[in-house]
Amino acid sequence: MVDDGDRGFSDRAAAAIEVHDLTRLFSGTTAVDRLSLRVERGEIFGFLGPNGAGKTTTLRMLSTLLRPTAGEAWVAGFDVTREPMEVRRRLGVMTERPALYERLTVDANLRLWAEAHEVPDADGAIRTALEAVDLGDRRHHSVSSLSKGLRQRASLARAILHRPAVLLLDEPSSGLDPAAAVQVEAMIRELVRDGTTVFLNTHRLAEAQRLCDRVAILKTGLVALGRPAELRARIFGNAISVQLADPLTVAVTEAVRRVPGVEHLAAQRTSFECRLKDIEEGTPCVVAAVVAAGGRVLEVKAAGDLEQAYLDLVSGDSSQPGVQEPGLREAA
Numbered sequence: 001m002v003d004d005g006d007r008g009f010s011d012r013a014a015a016a017i018e019v020h021d022l023t024r025l026f027s028g029t030t031a032v033d034r035l036s037l038r039v040e041r042g043e044i045f046g047f048l049g050p051n052g053a054g055k056t057t058t059l060r061m062l063s064t065l066l067r068p069t070a071g072e073a074w075v076a077g078f079d080v081t082r083e084p085m086e087v088r089r090r091l092g093v094m095t096e097r098p099a100l101y102e103r104l105t106v107d108a109n110l111r112l113w114a115e116a117h118e119v120p121d122a123d124g125a126i127r128t129a130l131e132a133v134d135l136g137d138r139r140h141h142s143v144s145s146l147s148k149g150l151r152q153r154a155s156l157a158r159a160i161l162h163r164p165a166v167l168l169l170d171e172p173s174s175g176l177d178p179a180a181a182v183q184v185e186a187m188i189r190e191l192v193r194d195g196t197t198v199f200l201n202t203h204r205l206a207e208a209q210r211l212c213d214r215v216a217i218l219k220t221g222l223v224a225l226g227r228p229a230e231l232r233a234r235i236f237g238n239a240i241s242v243q244l245a246d247p248l249t250v251a252v253t254e255a256v257r258r259v260p261g262v263e264h265l266a267a268q269r270t271s272f273e274c275r276l277k278d279i280e281e282g283t284p285c286v287v288a289a290v291v292a293a294g295g296r297v298l299e300v301k302a303a304g305d306l307e308q309a310y311l312d313l314v315s316g317d318s319s320q321p322g323v324q325e326p327g328l329r330e331a332a
């Protein structure tokens, strides 16, 4: 167990995770292509991408379970290929399906894990980990008796038992109902407050947005990387969405088009989205134009459907960030 206050990083400057040109081929197909990124200590870093994007493959390389075809990666400053044992000691991993013995109790599962990691005070460590995931009252229940959500939490308890410097989570909320997913998210936040760095895979944009300090969008190669708000701005530019009380009229759309600084307009039945040169100057002018043309405004909010823009981004052929047109389409 590593608990020296610094969580056993190789040196002061070491990032939690550093990856250079990491690549993995499977019989000729490229699952992960020249991935480079750096995760700082104490971050919640989201690894977002559609199914088959290479998220699990990356996580398996980071957790030393799979050898990279090319490139390098370090966890807590240790090389995943040359120093796998050092890496494993500092890692907590939660795979997509909870890796627990069904017939054993939660306690027995964690005890085995504590032994494998030579955790000194196993009893205390198990209690602390179960408290962290709010599962103390199920300690002596068999895993098979737990719901999917509770198993996920038991699995998280196992991953944090040895107080790892870095936690790798593969789709932590997959298969959970929204309430259980929110609970798991709260636990992840709590762990970060306690000094852990979290790298989590998800195919859910909303989860990445809610939870992560920074997000990398992966589709075999890196598509984009930044804080959620930055990605949002990059994807949308300055766009607003205006909801009206009545169906949109030609008079209203024409009036909006004439407002200086309106660059695109996408019309729906009772709403429209438009992109503006300057959102603060443009928004009041757009509203005034709508009202002057007889429209009744119900709601104005910052741009569109991030989910759709994200899907457009990852379904495009280009792997260059920011080159795709955003989710706004020119109205016919």
Ligand SMILES: Nc1ncnc2c1ncn2[C@@H]1O[C@H](COP(=O)(O)OP(=O)(O)O)[C@@H](O)[C@H]1O
Binding pocket: 026, 027, 030, 031, 049, 050, 051, 052, 053, 054, 055, 056, 057, 058
């Ligand atoms: N063990 C394997 N053998 C062959 N192909 C694999 C293996 N693991 C993953 N792949 C392929 O690598 C690609 C990325 O998969 P994966 O990393 O599981 O994506 P994700 O977790 O983002 O859904 C997919 O095309 C998948 O079929």
Ligand SMILES: [Mg+2]
Binding pocket: 055, 056, 057, 096, 170
């Ligand atoms: Mg996966």
